[in-house]
Amino acid sequence: MRRRKGDVAADRAVYEAIRQALLMGRLQPGTKLREAALGRLLKVSRERVRKALHRLVHEGWLEAVPNRGTFVPMLSNEEVREIYDVRAMLEGAIVRRLAAEYEPEAARRLKAHIGEERFAIRTDDRGRLFDLAGEFHVLLAELCHNEQLMKMLRGVLNRATMHFSLAAPQSFHNCAGPHDHGDIVKAILARDGRKASKLMLDHLMGLVEMQVAWEPPPSPPTLEEAFRRMPKK
């Protein structure tokens, strides 16, 4: 990550670093992200941090208060429900469409994904399973061949994931998520759009109920430990 000047990759690196920290749940809601401090920690100029923060704010990852700073948003349970409500609308329509417009290539990729999830469960690879569980929903959108849809769904998915990673890691294994995925794919392959849609709705409902049941811990970690020892590259 040793860039000099005029490098668009540097912008992306800063953006990704903060985004990853959010996704990983290393930044507790309410944390204030100071530009100068982040610049020192990430070894980049303050302006670069500033630009990245602005972008993250525009994309809904962070909240900016004028002349105050940028903060990790604290999602209320109401907002979490709203996010999953939108997901239900979009993803319900997605699986219904996939069931209606059967494509061999789509079927192949769905089966392959479920296979990977099963493997991750068998080998008890939590990290991999965590990633796969998120990618499953992206995959569904991807199979609709609609860039606009992809972008839009990614937005809500990211926000949902951010909150999820705070609420779920400890109890993730108990979550019936991956098993649901298999059933949904089965319904799609059986071309039963109604059933697939209902299964998806139930799946999302289960996730949201788990997340709203979660209570935030009292002691938020500091900025330094959230950015300490990020994965190299």
Add this chain to the structure above:
Amino acid sequence: MRRRKGDVAADRAVYEAIRQALLMGRLQPGTKLREAALGRLLKVSRERVRKALHRLVHEGWLEAVPNRGTFVPMLSNEEVREIYDVRAMLEGAIVRRLAAEYEPEAARRLKAHIGEERFAIRTDDRGRLFDLAGEFHVLLAELCHNEQLMKMLRGVLNRATMHFSLAAPQSFHNCAGPHDHGDIVKAILARDGRKASKLMLDHLMGLVEMQVAWEPPPSPPTLEEAFRRMPKK
């Protein structure tokens, strides 16, 4: 618009000015938006224009090419179809929900809106009708009481409107849009979600077919005339 310093309203003014120009169809696809020129035209510093442009890019209004500049995107017919595809998913789900969860307040506002549209048609008020036609779809989302959904739908609606305003103004009167709106509301009030959904899909399908049939004119207007004589305030 006489601001001195540290004014967040100035940012918004610049942002809105460019956004309005896009929405009004005064900026042809492919137009290059130079920061210095815009700063002179809008009487603000270049940095302010820069920030507004960045925001518009993030929100999907404009496209930025590194070290080249910012451009009005030319939407391909494929992209227009994708946008309307997403709208069909979202708005289909919206009307189905509204039909399922009947609320007196919602019914009142829907009826009132249709009344306004009818009045605009009777008095042949094109401008008003144009606005109302767009607001109708926002209203539907608003009645779902979901901020996330609102934001998301606004995004696609804006892009659709931008393209629409280029393709439609001349033939808007021929468009069966407003009449469709009345039928959709009727189906919602009758609590027939399936019918409302189908009518919405047909409505959107009609719009997209009109827009993809449109061919861009050969002579794009300049930056200066697009921003000349903007509505004061």
Add this chain to the structure above:
DNA sequence: AGCTTTCATAATGTGCACATTACGCCAAAG
């Protein structure tokens, strides 16, 4: 004549210094 290269110009991108604003502490009054 066609193609490549070079150079001038004009735009964008970046870092820096300064202006502005908000927060927190401390003291004094009620």
Add this chain to the structure above:
DNA sequence: CTTTGGCGTAATGTGCACATTATGAAAGCT
């Protein structure tokens, strides 16, 4: 003891100057 006012500090926000990059045209080469 509580509250309110003022002031110092530290953060954000803005404008400016300069570095960097792309483009277009003209000149040189094959």
